[in-house]
Amino acid sequence: MRVFTEIKELADAVGQELGTSDWLEVDQARVDAFAEATGDHQWIHVDTERAAAGPFGGTIAHGYLTLSLIPFLGQGVLTLDTPGAKLNYGLNKVRFPSPLRVGKRIRLTVTVVALTELPAGHQLTLKQVVEIEGEAKPACVAETVVLLLAG
Numbered sequence: 001m002r003v004f005t006e007i008k009e010l011a012d013a014v015g016q017e018l019g020t021s022d023w024l025e026v027d028q029a030r031v032d033a034f035a036e037a038t039g040d041h042q043w044i045h046v047d048t049e050r051a052a053a054g055p056f057g058g059t060i061a062h063g064y065l066t067l068s069l070i071p072f073l074g075q076g077v078l079t080l081d082t083p084g085a086k087l088n089y090g091l092n093k094v095r096f097p098s099p100l101r102v103g104k105r106i107r108l109t110v111t112v113v114a115l116t117e118l119p120a121g122h123q124l125t126l127k128q129v130v131e132i133e134g135e136a137k138p139a140c141v142a143e144t145v146v147l148l149l150a151g
Contacts, residue, residue, distance in 0.1 A: 083151025
């Protein structure tokens with residue numbers, strides 16, 4: 001895991017792949033809990049019998065569940081221990097190239113895309129790829145943006 005304590009370290013890491021997280025199995029209990037939290041109970045996610053006869057042969061995780069796992073998985077790849085507050089600023093682009101079937105394992109690879117100086121600090125852009133074990137296409141590719149406020 002990479003630990004960044006200074007902005008210069010992040011600037012030097014632009015263009016670098018930082019590493020890959022451990023594997024995480026996405027089980028039906030996690031999908032059901034996400035459905036409950038968000039109110040998204042579409043059958044393709046929660047009805048195991050109906051989904052078994054559907055296009056994916058079983059239930060699939062919500063795309064936004066997959067996206068929401070990026071911070072958890074990212075803890076195993078990098079730590080931003082720079083001075084000042086760190087704020088989730090948003091996303092530049094998100095795609096879900098392949099459905100994540102329940103019971104599959106995922107892991108995250110993180111690459112530093114850019115570091116831009118701002119009056120209040122810096123804006124860090126990261127490419128985050130959520131790989132599905134044994135699948136050719138990832139479950140999610142996202143470009144996330146973090147504000148690193150001056151300390």
